[in-house]
Amino acid sequence: MPRYHFNVFDGRKILDPAGQDLTDANSAQVEAIMVAGEIIKDYAKHIALGEDWHMEVTDDTGLILFRLDFQITVSPAVTSA
Template sequence: MPRYFFHVHDGGSVPDDLGLNLPDIDAAQTAAIELSHEILRSELVGPFQDYPSWRIEVSDSPEMSSLPLFVLHFSVTR
């Protein structure tokens, strides 16, 4: 089962050095959407207070310099 890594970028970067074993890239996409939901619901992060645009880069490597398999963007525009 492949391992996918979910690197979060919000003006800074939070690397994922653990990753998740998932059956395929569709499951990784679902996991990225669920992670964005957790970020948006987090009162600790206050996601759009300091940086209005976020992204989750999903790759098959814990290295942030690796090419992403896909990128999930979420932002607020006023």
């Protein structure tokens, strides 16, 4: 069973050295969305507006299989008020 690593970048680099065994890349995508959701839920007060926050999912060789990007973009109507 392939092993996938979920590395988070939020102004810091938080690597996942252990990884997780999952059946395929589709399962890794579902897991990545769930993990990202939990991180955002638990640490929402610590995520800055406009801060680059992303997760890279890699295989055991370090090859990036896909990336999830999250960004808060404030509307011009809010910033000009």
